[in-house]
Amino acid sequence: MVTAVQPIANSTPVAPTTDQRSSGTLRACAALLRRDFTLAWRRRGELFLPLLYAVIVAALFPFALGPDPELLGRIAGGVLLVIVVLAMLPALESMFRSDLEDGTLEQWLLAPQPLALLALTRVIAHWLTTVLPLIIVMPLLGALLNLPVKVLPVLMLTLLLATPLLVLLGAVLSALAAGARRSGILVALMLLPLAVPVVIFAAGAIAAAQSGMPYVAPLTWLAAALVLAIVLAPLACAAALRIAVEA
Amino acid sequence: MTTPFAPSAPLLSAHRLAYSRDDEPVFGPLDFSLRPGETVLVEGDNGSGKTTLLRVLAGMLPPGEGEIRFDGRPASRDSRNGRVLWLGHRLGMNESLSARENLDFLAGLYGQRDGASTASVMERVGIEAWLDEPLRTLSAGQKKRVGLARLLLLPGDIWLLDEPYANLDRHGIDLVNALIAAHCNTGGAALVTSHGAVRFADPNARHIHLDA
Amino acid sequence: MNPVRKRRLIVTLLILGAVAIATGLSVFALQRNMTYLYSPTEVDAGKAPTGGHPFRLGGIVKEGSVHHVPGTLTTDFVITDRFQNIPVTYTGILPDLFRVGQSTITTGTMVDGKFVATKVLAKHDATYMPPQVAQAIAKAKEENRIPKTAQGGGAP
Amino acid sequence: MSRSYLPHWMHWLGSPPNFYRFAGALRPWLIAAALVCAAIGLYGGLVLAPPDFRQGDAYRIIFIHVPSAWMSLFIYACMAVTGLVALVWRVKLAEVIAMECAPIGAAFTLITLATGSLWGRPMWGTWWTWGARLTSELVLFFLYLGVIGLYNAFEDRRRGARAASLLALVGIVNLPIVHYSVVWWNTLHQGSTVDWLHLSQSSIAPSMLWPLLVMTLATHLYFFASILGRARTGLLSLEGGKQWVRSLVTETSR
Numbered sequence: 001m002v003t004a005v006q007p008i009a010n011s012t013p014v015a016p017t018t019d020q021r022s023s024g025t026l027r028a029c030a031a032l033l034r035r036d037f038t039l040a041w042r043r044r045g046e047l048f049l050p051l052l053y054a055v056i057v058a059a060l061f062p063f064a065l066g067p068d069p070e071l072l073g074r075i076a077g078g079v080l081l082v083i084v085v086l087a088m089l090p091a092l093e094s095m096f097r098s099d100l101e102d103g104t105l106e107q108w109l110l111a112p113q114p115l116a117l118l119a120l121t122r123v124i125a126h127w128l129t130t131v132l133p134l135i136i137v138m139p140l141l142g143a144l145l146n147l148p149v150k151v152l153p154v155l156m157l158t159l160l161l162a163t164p165l166l167v168l169l170g171a172v173l174s175a176l177a178a179g180a181r182r183s184g185i186l187v188a189l190m191l192l193p194l195a196v197p198v199v200i201f202a203a204g205a206i207a208a209a210q211s212g213m214p215y216v217a218p219l220t221w222l223a224a225a226l227v228l229a230i231v232l233a234p235l236a237c238a239a240a241l242r243i244a245v246e247a
Numbered sequence: 248m249t250t251p252f253a254p255s256a257p258l259l260s261a262h263r264l265a266y267s268r269d270d271e272p273v274f275g276p277l278d279f280s281l282r283p284g285e286t287v288l289v290e291g292d293n294g295s296g297k298t299t300l301l302r303v304l305a306g307m308l309p310p311g312e313g314e315i316r317f318d319g320r321p322a323s324r325d326s327r328n329g330r331v332l333w334l335g336h337r338l339g340m341n342e343s344l345s346a347r348e349n350l351d352f353l354a355g356l357y358g359q360r361d362g363a364s365t366a367s368v369m370e371r372v373g374i375e376a377w378l379d380e381p382l383r384t385l386s387a388g389q390k391k392r393v394g395l396a397r398l399l400l401l402p403g404d405i406w407l408l409d410e411p412y413a414n415l416d417r418h419g420i421d422l423v424n425a426l427i428a429a430h431c432n433t434g435g436a437a438l439v440t441s442h443g444a445v446r447f448a449d450p451n452a453r454h455i456h457l458d459a
Numbered sequence: 460m461n462p463v464r465k466r467r468l469i470v471t472l473l474i475l476g477a478v479a480i481a482t483g484l485s486v487f488a489l490q491r492n493m494t495y496l497y498s499p500t501e502v503d504a505g506k507a508p509t510g511g512h513p514f515r516l517g518g519i520v521k522e523g524s525v526h527h528v529p530g531t532l533t534t535d536f537v538i539t540d541r542f543q544n545i546p547v548t549y550t551g552i553l554p555d556l557f558r559v560g561q562s563t564i565t566t567g568t569m570v571d572g573k574f575v576a577t578k579v580l581a582k583h584d585a586t587y588m589p590p591q592v593a594q595a596i597a598k599a600k601e602e603n604r605i606p607k608t609a610q611g612g613g614a615p
Numbered sequence: 616m617s618r619s620y621l622p623h624w625m626h627w628l629g630s631p632p633n634f635y636r637f638a639g640a641l642r643p644w645l646i647a648a649a650l651v652c653a654a655i656g657l658y659g660g661l662v663l664a665p666p667d668f669r670q671g672d673a674y675r676i677i678f679i680h681v682p683s684a685w686m687s688l689f690i691y692a693c694m695a696v697t698g699l700v701a702l703v704w705r706v707k708l709a710e711v712i713a714m715e716c717a718p719i720g721a722a723f724t725l726i727t728l729a730t731g732s733l734w735g736r737p738m739w740g741t742w743w744t745w746g747a748r749l750t751s752e753l754v755l756f757f758l759y760l761g762v763i764g765l766y767n768a769f770e771d772r773r774r775g776a777r778a779a780s781l782l783a784l785v786g787i788v789n790l791p792i793v794h795y796s797v798v799w800w801n802t803l804h805q806g807s808t809v810d811w812l813h814l815s816q817s818s819i820a821p822s823m824l825w826p827l828l829v830m831t832l833a834t835h836l837y838f839f840a841s842i843l844g845r846a847r848t849g850l851l852s853l854e855g856g857k858q859w860v861r862s863l864v865t866e867t868s869r
Contacts, residue, residue: 024358027355028355028356030355031351031352031354031355031356032352032355032356034351034352034355035341035344035348035352035355038344038348039341039343039344042343042344043343098341099341101337102337102338102339102340102341102342103335103336103337103338103339103340104339104340104341106305106307106333106335106337106339107333107339107353107356108356109305109306109307109328110305110306110327110328110329110331110332110333111328111329111356111357112328112329112356112357112358113328113356114466116470118356172782172785173782176765176778176779176781176782177765177768177778179769179774179778180765180768180769180770180775180778181768181769181770182768182770186764186765186768189760189761189764190757190761190764190765190782193753193754193757193758193760193761194754194757194758194786196750196753196754197750197751197754197792200745200750210512211508211509211510211512211514212508212509212510212512213506213507213508216488217488218488220484220485220487220488221484221485221488223484224480224481224482224484224485224488225481227477227480227481227484228477228478228481228788230477231473231474231476231477232474232477235470236781236784236785239702239781240778240781243774243777243778243781244778245307246307246308246774247771247774269773269853270854270857309705323463325461325462325463325466489799552740553740554737554738554739554740554741555670555673555737555738556669556670556738556739557740558669561669564803578740578741579740580739580740580741580744580803581738581739581740582739582803582805583669583670583738583739583805584805584806584818585805585806585807585808585818585819586808586818586819587667587670587674587677587808587818587819587820587823588667588668588819588820588823589665589666589667589668589820589822589823590665590666590667590668591665592668592820593668593669594668
């Protein structure tokens with residue numbers, strides 16, 4: 001039987017007004033960042049896996065190519081770039097998967113905040129937790145592969161521009177594949193071709209730096225693409241997430 | 248800008264609302280409205296389209312035909328989002344996080360009801376002892392209660408509850424009924440699905456029956 | 460303003476802003492010319508990589524500069540952009556289109572003022588015509604009757 | 616919902632049975648026209664047209680390569696437009712057409728890449744180079760494959776079609792890159808030969824231009840015939856249990 005009806009927190013439920021919503025946008029992004037950081041911290045063991053992968057692959061190269069320091073130094077920039085791209089891939093695939101499976105995305109959809117903004121926040125959180133550590137260990141890997149010291153800052157700068165671009169692209173693809181039953185390595189297969197131009201420009205900058213040439217132009221192209229992607233990718237991501245939730 | 252609901256217009260109304268999947272009608276056409284203080288119970292057998300109806304109302308599926316109105320105005324993301332609270336089969340919370348972390352996150356997205364706090368709503372649903380335990384350590388019934396706590400914490404006035412009685416014991420069922428009654432007493436409204444095994448407490452509640 | 464319009468306005472402004480910034484950056488990058496190849500003038504000005512770093516050298520094969528070293532696959536020729544000349548040496552099979560006056564892209568390194576090519580590619584221009592027409596144009600050009608632009612979009 | 620914004624004829628054609636009949640009636644004519652055009656174009660290109668002053672007969676591959684390259688872009692644009700219609704208005708026919716565009720477009724892109732490579736080996740001296748034009752065309756090929764793969768990864772084909780349509784829309788940024796790559800960057804690939812606004816000023820002799828244009832017409836006709844046929848089959852399998860399909864089967868089996 002019905003127990004005594006208690007008033008809920010002494011208040012009437014009122015739909016939030018527009019002003020409340022816009023002021024809540026920042027708070028919502030902060031809440032999402034905090035949540036994703038907490039989750040990442042709770043699974044910090046998993047965050048080490050890409051790092052470990054990158055270190056092992058980098059350590060394999062001297063074995064595979066012979067320990068000729070000059071040869072290693074010449075290819076180090078490009079090798080590290082490819083290692084970072086490959087190490088990023090597995091995490092990208094599951095960017096929205098658990099949120100779709102446990103219904104969190106349904107809550108995102110009905111929240112008074114723009115879905116694209118939440119998607120962008122997720123991209124930022126993802127980049128900070130899974131990609132930034134990879135960039136931070138670059139000097140170590142560079143030393144392992146005898147990367148010329150003058151190339152290292154350019155490599156770091158290139159990665160700072162190229163990896164957010166790849167995460168943005170990956171987020172769209174991950175959202176697209178989230179609703180698919182059999183996605184498998186679909187995200188990786190779709191992302192790698194799209195990553196080719198990014199890698200070409202990034203490698204162009206690194207090669208130019210290596211041979212003492214100006215490397216600004218390829219970096220500028222990357223920056224231009226990044227600016228566009230920051231605005232357009234979250235919108236595409238939001239549309240893809242709506243399709244994913246329709247299941 | 249957005250005025251609070253006019254007493255004349257229903258919070259939520261459906262006009263000739265129908266949905267079909269691959270041109271096979273799932274439900275409808277339906278006409279109904281949900282006014283402040285009202286509970287509507289959606290009944291029907293498995294596969295009769297109860298969940299689909301709620302997902303259409305929540306905006307997760309596009310209405311095939313007909314129209315949904317909130318406060319008498321055609322539904323849009325702006326008229327719907329933030330005021331509709333959805334409790335579905337999937338909890339909508341991360342199992343690695345505690346109830347407190349999940350609820351705080353959702354309050355960050357939706358805002359918080361005046362006077363409600365994470366601790367107080369957890370106490371109201373009777374599992375305050377589990378506030379800081381990861382959700383995966385909770386039983387199915389306890390998880391459902393965390394879902395109910397979300398309804399009390401967030402400020403939306405329209406509750407769309409899909410099978411809220413599932414996984415709950417007798418006390419849990421009474422709790423759901425009590426929460427819905429309290430919500431309706433304060434001007435809210437609820438649309439609740441049930442496959443008919445549970446008798447809804449409020450004898451005045453209206454019923455929509457969907458045929459398979 | 461109603462919230463839907465406001466949001467659309469914000470999104471539109473964001474897209475326009477991003478497009479504007481991206482266009483600005485692209486224009487800046489285009490001025491810097493993403494170098495698929497370097498011209499002889501750029502090489503002469505020291506803009507190309509030195510110290511054994513390979514790069515691409517592009518230009519036209521200079522008239523009368525092609526010499527096959529007898530008994531080998533080695534060819535010596537000069538790449539020019541009408542301002543500067545770079546001597547090139549290459550060992551290997553040349554592409555069909557390789558000939559005097561042909562725009563060519565070579566990959567290699569500068570060794571003692573000479574470009575040692577490891578790869579020679581012939582860049583085709585966008586002009587297609589029958590041999591008779593080509594002869595007529597060449598003849599007309601000799602007599603200076605046809606301005607260079609009428610020859611078509613065949614920029615090297 | 617917003618279907619009412621579409622003009623009347625689109626409604627009529629958007630209904631699967633109507634489209635099925637319309638496409639079935641139109642298709643044989645398109646195929647015939649495509650075959651005639653291809654025959655004329657190939658005869659004109661391979662026999663009538665004179666050899667090039669520098670490339671000799673090897674240039675004749677452009678009569679396949681260039682129309683295929685144009686088709687690879689044109690079909691992508693078709694896929695993106697119908698994909699947009701599928702996303703916004705959820706028209707089943709648009710979903711089917713967008714998804715059936717992808718394999719045809721992928722085939723034309725593959726032909727473009729293969730013929731270009733065949734030509735590049737003797738002329739440029741290389742099968743492949745990572746220039747902007749070649750790379751962006753390769754990305755186009757992978758985009759087509761991505762659309763096909765994503766579509767097939769969904770169990771619910773209509774949701775798969777919408778997701779893949781969205782991918783096609785995202786990938787549309789690649790189209791201007793393919794087209795302008797030879798202008799923006801200094802590449803091995805030559806610039807455009809045909810000036811569509813001033814055909815007579817194209818840098819190709821008229822005797823070579825007309826077979827190229829006829830071949831272009833032939834590939835377009837072939838594409839339309841092919842997409843109509845594929846869309847018919849796609850609709851049949853999507854609408855398998857429907858009354859109109861049942862009556863169709865009983866009609867034909869009688």
